[in-house]
Amino acid sequence: DGGITQSPKYLFRKEGQNVTLSCEQNLNHDAMYWYRQDPGQGLRLIYYSQIVNDFQKGDIAEGYSVSREKKESFPLTVTSAQKNPTAFYLCASRDANRGRHRAQYFGPGTRLTVL
Amino acid sequence: AQSVSQHNHHVILSEAASLELGCNYSYGGTVNLFWYVQYPGQHLQLLLKYFSGDPLVKGIKGFEAEFIKSKFSFNLRKPSVQWSDTAEYFCAVTRSSNTGKLIFGQGTTLQVKP
Secondary structure, X not given: OOOEEEEOOEEEEOOOOOEEEEEEEOOOOOEEEEEEEEOXXXXXXXXXXXXXOEEEEOXXXXXXXXXXXXXXXXXXXXXXXXXXXXXXXXXXXXXXXXXXXXXXXXXXXXXXXXX | OOOEEOOOOEEEEEOOOOEEEOOEEOOOOOOEEEEEEEOOOOOEEEEXXXXXXXXXXXXXXXXXXXXXXXXXXXXXEEOOOOHHHOEEEEEEEEOOOOOOOOEEOOOEEEEEEO
């Protein structure tokens, strides 16, 4: 069953702690993305990666870090420097190789709450 | 600033009513356009997309959208909504087919009353 998985579904963190959100895809997609969703603001791009071992900052990268050591995995770390980390985090992937006209497909999301 | 605007934040309709959700973007040049839907408790799903060609695109579940370049708009329509269409709808734009980076609107919550 192909798709994108994110874990955990719910995550609670104390202030001052770093936390890592998992994103795995078995769609053989090269490109992967992280967004955060806040009520009334839509989705905003945090980081994206078009190929293994390479990634770029999105619009709101401050306080976040990523790695892309494997094609199927793109974990996101929310650091203690992120001032307002409570949000719903969505991972997406896209088949960028089979022509340019490809949409992004999304995982189920992780809801992070900072206590 | 470059942006995507969805003017309707919360829409309430009765079943069988017609739907039109507005989406405007502020980019010049070539754009690719998308509508995504997020049903309660489910993944964000692609409803439809426009890359080129016929500006009237049809998507899943009876939805369609029309790209009007002169108005920088990509409004979503459905002739007759159902209770199961209750969801949050997002318009998104990308200017780069290479990176695929999406800029999203704020979202519109649609509530359909049975």
